[in-house]
Amino acid sequence: MSATLDAGKFQIYFDNCPLLTIPSHTHPVEIFYTPEPERDYLEAAIRTVIQIHMGEEEEGDLLNYLAALNDDGDLTELGSLMAEFPLDLQLAKIFIASCDYNCSNEILSISAILSVPQCFIRSTEAKKAADKAKMRFAHTDGDHLTLLNVYHAFQQNHESVQWCYHNFINYRSLMFNLPRRSTDFTSKDYYSNIRKALVSGYFMQVAHLERTGHCLTVKDNQVMQLHPATVLDHKPEWVFYNEFVLTTKNYIRTCTDIKPEWLVKIAPQYYDMSNFPQCEAKWQLDCIIAKLQCDLQLHYRSVLTSIKSIYTLKKRNFIDEIKNISE
Numbered sequence: 001m002s003a004t005l006d007a008g009k010f011q012i013y014f015d016n017c018p019l020l021t022i023p024s025h026t027h028p029v030e031i032f033y034t035p036e037p038e039r040d041y042l043e044a045a046i047r048t049v050i051q052i053h054m055g056e057e058e059e060g061d062l063l064n065y066l067a068a069l070n071d072d073g074d075l076t077e078l079g080s081l082m083a084e085f086p087l088d089l090q091l092a093k094i095f096i097a098s099c100d101y102n103c104s105n106e107i108l109s110i111s112a113i114l115s116v117p118q119c120f121i122r123s124t125e126a127k128k129a130a131d132k133a134k135m136r137f138a139h140t141d142g143d144h145l146t147l148l149n150v151y152h153a154f155q156q157n158h159e160s161v162q163w164c165y166h167n168f169i170n171y172r173s174l175m176f177n178l179p180r181r182s183t184d185f186t187s188k189d190y191y192s193n194i195r196k197a198l199v200s201g202y203f204m205q206v207a208h209l210e211r212t213g214h215c216l217t218v219k220d221n222q223v224m225q226l227h228p229a230t231v232l233d234h235k236p237e238w239v240f241y242n243e244f245v246l247t248t249k250n251y252i253r254t255c256t257d258i259k260p261e262w263l264v265k266i267a268p269q270y271y272d273m274s275n276f277p278q279c280e281a282k283w284q285l286d287c288i289i290a291k292l293q294c295d296l297q298l299h300y301r302s303v304l305t306s307i308k309s310i311y312t313l314k315k316r317n318f319i320d321e322i323k324n325i326s327e
Contacts, residue, residue, distance in 0.1 A: 065204065065270045066093050090201035097200035097266075101193035109151045110144050110198070114242060114254070116173040119147060130168040137167075138231035142239065142256030144198060145191060146231045150174070196262055202240045203267040207252055208281035209237045217244075217252075218281050224250040232257070261288050 007019055038044040063069045066089060068079030075083065078096065085092035091111055098107035113119050122130040137153060139145035154174045157163040164171040187193075206218040214223055215235070226232060227245060230253070238260050241252035264271045264285060273289065276282040 062089060062204075065267065066090070066201075067269065068093075092201075094197055094201035098197040101197045103190075103193045103197055106148055106194050107197050110147050110194075112176045113147045113151065113173055117170060119150060119170055119173045121168045121170055126168070133166075133168045135231065138233075139191075140233075140257075141191060141195065142232055142236075143230055143254045144242075144256045145194065148194070195256060195258055196266065198256065199240055199258055199262050200266055202242070203263055203270055205242070205244075205252075206238065206240050206258070206263065207255075208279075208284075209235050210280045215252075216279060216281065219276055221277055221279055222250060224252050226255055227251040227253040229253065230255055238263075260285060261292070264289050264292065 011017060011019060063079065066079075066082070068076060068082055068089070070076050078093075081096055082089060082092040085095060087095070094107055094111070095104070098104045120130065120134050122134075134146075137146050137149040139149055150169060151174060153167075154160075154163070154169070159174070161171050163169075164174070204219075207215050207224060208218055209215050215225060216223060224244070226235070226239075228251075232239075232255060236255075236257040238258050239252070239255040240258055241256075242254035243252065245251040245253050260281075271285060271289075273282055273286050276285075
């Protein structure tokens, strides 16, 4: 709406006095209209939802990457099993994978702690003491296994409220009962199996440390940093994370160190390198995929050689038997 007066109409109020016009620049005026208030908010909400889903979904969405859908868009056997869980899709996939890695109890413990308010209490008055207490539970591989250490220590101390108070732990965040099924703690694969199970669901939330010193999220190359609250005392080359936090900087929070070969083995459908931008992470994953393919070819050659040897030996034995019969 323009604030300029209509000189012709204004002239009437001054007995049609003569107008003096001066040529000048004209400025375009934009006209805005206030939208009419919604008469039925339920109808408006339904209309909005329909509009959101009217567009075609891109191929390879979350369900496809989690192997829950086949090429025809139908649920796979894994997808049907995931649908039985009243959980986030990624967590459902992690729980199912934990059975294969024999670490269901540990995955349930970690997931339960992540689903409640912060496990660690860090008051303004006792920051240093709280940080020192947290580091007593720190695991070299990252934050998820640190949470598991906290839960194990809590159980060993008979779920003591006093123990939680002295260690700056949120007592309520650890009060849950879970069924037990886990790998022997002495197994060398104990922690690796837990991390692999977690990667089964969080393979899309991965970051890589480039040689330039920048840490980039894999596939979309967003620059980020490890959150100051992490227990990692080093910068791992590959990590997966639970949260991407936007504050004064881009941070990833609750991170765990992983191996890149796990990514291409656990989620080959997602780590299709033709869809990845050029970066150091892509080059490294390409090398890993090439090595795995080479190892697979060598394995097949070895199997074929063994089959040929068995066939040749049986053929010779058969010929010898025929000769003996004919004699």
